[in-house]
Amino acid sequence: MIPFILRRLTTLVPMLLAVTLLVFILMSLAPGDFLTPVKAQRDINPALIAELQKSFGLDRPWYQQYALWLGNVLHLDFGYSWTYKVPVAQLIAQRAPATILLSITSLLLAWTLAIPLAVLAAARPGGWIDRLTSATAYFALAIPEFFLALLAVWMAARTGWFPIGGLTSLDHDFLSPAAQFLDIAHHLILPTLVLGLGGVAGTLRVLRANVLDVLQAEYITAARAKGLSEKVVLFRHVLRNALNPLLSTIGYAFAGLLSGSLLVENVMNYPGLGRLVYEAFIREDQFVVLGSVVVACSLLIVGNLLSDLALAWSDPRVRYGR
Amino acid sequence: MAQPVFPIALCALLLLSACSPPPKISRQTHPLPAGVDIARSEIGRSGGVFIDSSPGEPSTFNPLVSEDATSGGFIGLFLDSLVHNNAVTQEVEPGLAARWDIAPDNRTFTFHLRPGVLWSDGHPFSADDVVFTFQAIYDPRFPNRAAFDLSVDGQKFKVEKIDDLTVRLTTPQIYAPFLETVGGVGLLPKHELEPAFRDGTLLKSWNVSVAQKEPQRLLATGAFRLRSYQPAERIVFEANPHYWRADAKGVRLPYVDFLVTKLVKDANASTLAFATGQTDAEGLSPDNVAWIDRYASRYGFSVFNRGPSPNTGFIWFNQNPGHDTAGKPFVTPYKLAWFTDRRFRQAISHGIDRQGLVRGVLFGRGQPLWGPETPANKKWYNPNVTQYPYNPARSRALLAEAGFQIGPDQKLHDRQGNLVEFTLNSNQENQLRVNMATAFKENMRDLGITVNLSFLDFGTLVGKIQDSYDYEAGMLGLTGGGDPAGGISVFSSKGRLHQWYPNQKTPATPWEARIDQLMSDQLHTLDYPTRKKYFDEVQKIMSDETPYIYLVTANAYVGLKDRWKNIRIPPLGSLVWNLDELWTPLLTP
Numbered sequence: 001m002i003p004f005i006l007r008r009l010t011t012l013v014p015m016l017l018a019v020t021l022l023v024f025i026l027m028s029l030a031p032g033d034f035l036t037p038v039k040a041q042r043d044i045n046p047a048l049i050a051e052l053q054k055s056f057g058l059d060r061p062w063y064q065q066y067a068l069w070l071g072n073v074l075h076l077d078f079g080y081s082w083t084y085k086v087p088v089a090q091l092i093a094q095r096a097p098a099t100i101l102l103s104i105t106s107l108l109l110a111w112t113l114a115i116p117l118a119v120l121a122a123a124r125p126g127g128w129i130d131r132l133t134s135a136t137a138y139f140a141l142a143i144p145e146f147f148l149a150l151l152a153v154w155m156a157a158r159t160g161w162f163p164i165g166g167l168t169s170l171d172h173d174f175l176s177p178a179a180q181f182l183d184i185a186h187h188l189i190l191p192t193l194v195l196g197l198g199g200v201a202g203t204l205r206v207l208r209a210n211v212l213d214v215l216q217a218e219y220i221t222a223a224r225a226k227g228l229s230e231k232v233v234l235f236r237h238v239l240r241n242a243l244n245p246l247l248s249t250i251g252y253a254f255a256g257l258l259s260g261s262l263l264v265e266n267v268m269n270y271p272g273l274g275r276l277v278y279e280a281f282i283r284e285d286q287f288v289v290l291g292s293v294v295v296a297c298s299l300l301i302v303g304n305l306l307s308d309l310a311l312a313w314s315d316p317r318v319r320y321g322r
Numbered sequence: 323m324a325q326p327v328f329p330i331a332l333c334a335l336l337l338l339s340a341c342s343p344p345p346k347i348s349r350q351t352h353p354l355p356a357g358v359d360i361a362r363s364e365i366g367r368s369g370g371v372f373i374d375s376s377p378g379e380p381s382t383f384n385p386l387v388s389e390d391a392t393s394g395g396f397i398g399l400f401l402d403s404l405v406h407n408n409a410v411t412q413e414v415e416p417g418l419a420a421r422w423d424i425a426p427d428n429r430t431f432t433f434h435l436r437p438g439v440l441w442s443d444g445h446p447f448s449a450d451d452v453v454f455t456f457q458a459i460y461d462p463r464f465p466n467r468a469a470f471d472l473s474v475d476g477q478k479f480k481v482e483k484i485d486d487l488t489v490r491l492t493t494p495q496i497y498a499p500f501l502e503t504v505g506g507v508g509l510l511p512k513h514e515l516e517p518a519f520r521d522g523t524l525l526k527s528w529n530v531s532v533a534q535k536e537p538q539r540l541l542a543t544g545a546f547r548l549r550s551y552q553p554a555e556r557i558v559f560e561a562n563p564h565y566w567r568a569d570a571k572g573v574r575l576p577y578v579d580f581l582v583t584k585l586v587k588d589a590n591a592s593t594l595a596f597a598t599g600q601t602d603a604e605g606l607s608p609d610n611v612a613w614i615d616r617y618a619s620r621y622g623f624s625v626f627n628r629g630p631s632p633n634t635g636f637i638w639f640n641q642n643p644g645h646d647t648a649g650k651p652f653v654t655p656y657k658l659a660w661f662t663d664r665r666f667r668q669a670i671s672h673g674i675d676r677q678g679l680v681r682g683v684l685f686g687r688g689q690p691l692w693g694p695e696t697p698a699n700k701k702w703y704n705p706n707v708t709q710y711p712y713n714p715a716r717s718r719a720l721l722a723e724a725g726f727q728i729g730p731d732q733k734l735h736d737r738q739g740n741l742v743e744f745t746l747n748s749n750q751e752n753q754l755r756v757n758m759a760t761a762f763k764e765n766m767r768d769l770g771i772t773v774n775l776s777f778l779d780f781g782t783l784v785g786k787i788q789d790s791y792d793y794e795a796g797m798l799g800l801t802g803g804g805d806p807a808g809g810i811s812v813f814s815s816k817g818r819l820h821q822w823y824p825n826q827k828t829p830a831t832p833w834e835a836r837i838d839q840l841m842s843d844q845l846h847t848l849d850y851p852t853r854k855k856y857f858d859e860v861q862k863i864m865s866d867e868t869p870y871i872y873l874v875t876a877n878a879y880v881g882l883k884d885r886w887k888n889i890r891i892p893p894l895g896s897l898v899w900n901l902d903e904l905w906t907p908l909l910t911p
Contacts (some may be wrong), residue, residue, distance in 0.1 A: 032781020038389055039818075040784050044811075045470035046818045055465065083381045086531045094531065094553055157598065165591075166555055170373060170582050170600075173550055173558055269587055271554030279379070284781075 001312075008305045016297055021066065023293050027286060028062035034082050034284045056082060069290065078294070079287030083280070088291035092273065096295075098167055099261055099272035103254065105192040110199030110253075115243075118204045119234050122211035130208075137201035145198060145260050149267035152190045162190050165269025195264050199253060203246065210242035217241075240314075247311045251303030255296065352444075352563055354574060357420050357436025359567045363888045366569070366577045366905025372886075374898070375584040375601045377592040379554060383540055384528040385508045386458060386466040395896065399559055399581070400442075400542035401508030402566075404433050404452070404489075405501055409892035409899040412701040414501045418447065418509060418543060418566070419489075428496045428848045431504075435487040440564040441511050442542040449483040454512035454519070456481040456491075464525050471503050474845075496846045498853055499807040511541040545576040545902035557583045567902055577905035596623075596881050603886075603897055606879040608687035609754070614881060623883045627687075631878035632698040632803030632894050634691055635758065636870040637746065639667065641822040642791045643830070652791040656740050661794075661822075667868040669720035671710035673769045674762060678712070679874045683757045687879075691872040693861045694812070698878070698893045699803045704858040707865035717769055734770035743772040747786060748797040750777035758873060759797055787821055796821065803894045806844055806857045813860055814841050822869045833867050 035052060038044055053059045057068060072079060078088040086094075121130040156162040163169065167187050172180060214220065215238060223233050265274030273292060280288035312318045349368070378392035385397050404419040419433035439447040459468045460478050472479055477494035484490055493500055518527040528540055530553060537548040545567070546559035559581040567575040584601065586592050596604035597614045599621030606614060606625065615625050639661035645651040653661065660666045676690035689697075693707035721727075725737035734742040748759050756777060763773040778786070786793045800812065800819070811817040815826040815834040829835035837860050844856035864870065880897045882889060888903045898904065 030781070031779055031785055036781045036784050039788055040780075041389075044389070044467065046811075048465065048467055048470050051465040084530050085382055085384070085387050085526060086529045090531050094534065157594075164594075164598075165586075166584075168552065168555055170556060170584055172552075172556075266587065269591060271552065271585075275554055275587065 005305065005309075008301070008308075012298060012301050015301065016294060019293055019297050020070075020290055023290060024062060024066045024069075024286075027284060027289065028065075030284065032284065033058055034286070037283075065286075069287065073294075078291045081280070081285055081288045083283055083285045083288070088287050091276065091288060092291055092295060095271070095273045095276045098270065099265070099274065102188065102191055102195060102261055102265075102270065102272060105188055106196035106199060107253065109192055109196035110203050113196075113200045114203035114207060115239070118207035119211055119239055119242075121204070122208045122215065123230075123234055125212060133204060133208075137204050140197045140201035141205075143197075145194060146263045146267055148194045148197065149191075149264045152194050153268060156190060163187050167271050191264055191268050191270055194268070195260055198260070203253075206249070207242060207246055210245055211238055214238045214241045244311060244315050247314060248307050250310070251300070251305070251307035254303040255300035259296070349561060349563060349574075349579075352440070352574075354568050354572065355436060355438030355440065355564075355566050357438055357566065359416065359420075359436070361567055361569050361575060361903055363569070363900070363903040365571055365573075366887055366903070367907065368573060368577050368579070368905070370578045370906045370908075371580040371582055372578045372603075372898075372901070372904065373582045373584065373601045374603050375586050375592045375595045376557075377586055377589045379585055380530065380533075380557070382529055383533045383548070384525065385510070386464055386468065387525055387529075389467055396557065396583075397508055398544070399546045399901070400540060400544045400548060400562070401510070402543040403505055403507050403509060404435075405505045407502055407505045409895045410890055412699075412894075414505060417505070422501075424848070429493045431491045431493075431500065432484070433489045433491070435489070436566055437487055439543065439566045441514075442547040442562050442564050443514075443538075444564065445511070445513050445541075447509075447511075447543055448486045449489045450486075451509050451512045452489045453481055453483050454516065455507065455510045458510060458515070458519055458524055459507070461519075461524075463522050466525075468507060472507070496848060498845050498848060499805040500848075502805050503807075509543065514539065514541050546581055549580070554585055556585055559583075565902070569903075576902035578901070581901065597621075599623075602883045604881045605897060606881055607754075608684050608876045608879065611687060611879050612685070618881075621883070622885065623881050625879055625881045626891055628698075628878040628880060628891055629893055630689060630696045630698045630875045632696055633799055633801050633875060634694065634696060635755065635797070635799040635873045635875065636691075637670075637762065637795060637797045637873065638822045638870045639744075639795050640791065640793055641830075641869070643823075644791065646790070646792070653794060656736065656738060657744065657794060660736060660742070663724050664867055665720045665724040666726075667871060668710065669717040669724070669769070670766070670771075671868050671871045672713045672720065673717040673771075674710075674765050674871070674873065675712040676874055678765075679758055679761055682761060683754055684874065684876050688874050688876040691875045693865045693872060694809065694870070695802050695861060696875040698875075700893065702806060702854065702857055704861040706858075707861050709865075710868070714768055721769070728770050732770060733772065741772065742770070743774070744794040745774040745776050746795045746797055747776045747778055747783055747793050749780040749783045751780055752799075754876070755797060755799070762797075762873075788818070788824065806841070806853065806860070810841055810845075813837050813864070831867075833863050837863055 034056065035049060035058065038052070039049060057065050069079060080086065081088055081091050084091060117129070117133050121127075121133045124130060153164055156164045163186065167184060168180075169183050169187075172183055175183060220233060220237060223237050261270075261272060262274035262277060264270065265272045266278050277289065277292045280292070376392060378390070380393040380396045381390060382388055382393050383397060385401060388394050388397055403417050405422070406415045406417040408415050418435060418439060420436045422431055422433045424431055433452070435447070435449060435452070441447055456472070456479070458464060459466060459472060474494050474497045479494070480492040482490045491504070515524060515527055518524045530551065532539060533548060533551040534553065537550055540548045542548070542562045543566070545562055545565050547562045549558040549560040551557050561576050561579055565575060569575060584595060586595060589607075593604060593606065593610055593614070595601045597617050599617070611625060618624060640653050641658065641661050642652045643658060651658070680686060680688045680690065692709045693704060695703045697703050697705070721734065726734055726742065729735045736742060746759055746762070748755050750756065759775050759777075763775055766773045783796070783798075787796055802809070811819045814820060815823070815829040815838055818824055820826070823830055826834070829838055840856045840860050844853045847853060880891060882897070885906045885908045886904050887907070888900065888905060890900060891897060892899060
């Protein structure tokens with residue numbers, strides 16, 4: 001098992017190299033750089049611009065800049081944000097909790113809704129639960145997340161039932177801890193729904209097919225023949241086996257949630273990594289972009305590794321490393 | 323966490339919890355400093371929360387790092403300076419210095435600090451802080467914008483401490499905008515920042531991370547001090563208990579307890595927050611005024627017209643005679659001959675229907691612009707510049723005089739028979755500008771001139787204008803206003819933003835040489851009428867020679883909740899510049 005984990009982690013290195021190199025080339029090809037807005041201000045001295053260019057290394061060719069950055073990364077220094085003058089790692093750590101919170105709530109929403117619904121739907125294929133969930137799932141899959149986010153913002157603005165974006169109210173600082181908790185929960189409802197709904201639909205469709213498959217298996221007939229109740233058959237025997245393929249996709253799901261949150265965060269004014277990265281891209285704040293790309297790639301690979309491990313744990317037939 | 327199991331019950335609960343009013347804070351009462359400044363405004367009542375929104379995130383709380391207006395605005399709330407620029411009168415007023423003397427040589431300024439002023443941590447403010455601030459600014463280890471603003475021809479000012487409450491600043495030569503420039507320098511606390519200064523980490527102090535974790539370390543002399551900062555969400559300032567101003571009854575300012583700024587992602591979100599009654603004040607663009615006004619009575623706000631904004635919009639032709647490293651001229655030679663002909667530029671100017679632009683693009687909320695300053699800059703605006711009202715007949719006459727003629731194809735041709743055609747570049751992000759460029763193209767077609775429009779990404783456009791010079795005509799805007807010294811990089815032929823032909827070694831034309839002379843002369847006298855005379859001439863020359871063909875200036879609008887008193891709306895700059903004097907009889911919004 002340990003060699004397997006190590007082997008998987010070493011694949012991270014070439015992948016990160018390739019991805020960061022690509023991002024670096026694309027950013028250097030893009031017109032302008034971080035100092036373009038400064039250059040367009042009328043009362044900034046050219047000597048200051050030259051000095052800033054030098055201190056940022058923007059006067060050197062891109063491959064030199066990239067080599068310098070790589071050298072620093074080897075010492076676990078991901079560089080400084082030019083905008084905020086704060087180490088990139090610190091900046092990401094500042095914004096990550098909000099995004100992780102949103103990812104967890106959406107994943108929870110997706111699984112807690114999808115699993116029971118899928119089992120119920122598969123138990124009576126063609127029944128009203130099945131037809132209703134199928135129709136809803138197709139509908140949810142057909143709506144892009146950003147559009148759903150816009151709809152949610154519009155709904156919030158029209159009805160006033162939910163706050164329009166953000167994670168906390170303006171008077172959050174003045175509230176009691178319990179009220180602060182409720183305040184955050186209130187703000188999380190819409191983004192969670194928007195980000196989680198696609199996940200509900202996707203998970204539901206995959207799981208329903210799996211459950212149907214497993215229901216045909218002979219050991220299910222055996223279990224029923226033993227006289228086990230339908231509930232026990234469905235949730236202990238069928239579900240346990242049907243979940244395995246789903247476990248191996250959870251890593252992708254997590255990485256997908258992060259990229260989805262980039263859109264949703266920007267539309268819904270949510271204070272997480274997505275907004276930070278988007279603003280860094282617009283401003284061409286190189287090291288923040290690179291740092292967040294590194295985080296996203298690592299999450300994808302580590303997420304997949306974790307889901308493989310989860311699969312090995314849940315399915316005794318799966319063995320790695322030998 | 324929030325599974326919407328019982329959505330209705332949950333919502334009801336949350337709505338209840340969301341409606342609790344902010345707690346009344348008990349202010350620490352400290353005695354007023356001996357040098358207290360008594361405000362002359364109407365006497366108000368303490369309390370209340372002022373809420374606004376900012377479409378940009380502060381990038382730092384360190385004045386040495388700040389280059390953008392957003393960060394600068396937040397820093398200005400807690401760091402005070404020796405003198406203030408009154409936004410309404412555009413005059414210099416006492417700040418942390420109660421008064422100052424100017425020696426007869428017009429270069430030596432002695433500032434007398436207010437006695438008894440304390441930092442927000444209770445530590446006394448003194449001349450040491452002033453000297454420390456200038457030391458930090460001039461230190462080559464910390465490249466910063468202020469170091470360049472506070473020097474004349476690369477020479478620094480001399481800063482001496484006379485005693486604890488007296489500082490003397492000497493400029494190397496007479497430097498006209500001295501007081502205005504010093505007014506923009508937030509003074510730093512020596513006792514707090516000296517360790518960072520010593521070990522060279524000063525530029526990393528007071529960054530957004532410190533502001534989030536230890537807001538109390540950002541010491542204040544201004545009306546407010548930082549209470550909390552949540553990135554991408556909000557910034558909360560609270561009244562500084564040691565602020566040095568009070569009202570006529572001896573009540574310490576500011577009147578408001580808290581200043582909450584909602585951080586939103588763009589200007590649209592900011593406008594929307596105001597239009598739905600969430601914030602107290604907002605600058606509005608002309609195209610938003612009509613629909614926002616409809617919500618005025620529902621949310622209890624009013625929309626004010628501040629008159630012309632300080633923003634100028636203009637078109638110019640590339641007059642750069644140089645060539646690139648491959649020897650190819652930046653501008654095709656026969657086109658360069660048109661662009662450097664004053665009559666051609668004047669003809670274009672007469673051919674633009676500016677009233678039409680105001681009506682069609684700005685919905686009547688603006689006015690034509692003829693020179694580099696807009697009427698918003700009351701102190702420096704010259705109304706007597708040459709105007710080019712819409713007159714296609716006059717355009718045709720000027721073009722004929724310059725040897726252009728309409729060919730059989732109904733298009734304009736020059737003396738050699740070249741078709742008159744050029745490409746106008748602008749940036750795609752600004753919709754008003756895109757509309758104006760389109761209208762301009764139509765106007766030019768009436769003269770037989772073919773204009774191709776090219777809308778570029780802002781970065782690409784700046785690259786063309788400032789680095790590659792590979793373009794024919796451009797359309798951009800600059801924010802004017804303030805002291806003429808701010809425009810040197812535009813007007814001086816050596817300037818970086820002298821866009822029609824930047825970074826000249828020697829002035830290309832006699833009139834550019836004259837402008838160079840005037841800009842230098844106005845910088846080296848403290849006498850306002852003399853400076854005004856010089857700068858008036860600069861504006862006149864700019865309008866005569868029309869290197870920039872000025873278009874229109876939009877009016878500026880602000881929306882403000884009616885509950886606020888002591889509002890004085892300045893033509894320029896921040897709407898709530900006298901935030902310490904604002905008060906409200908209605909404490910809950």
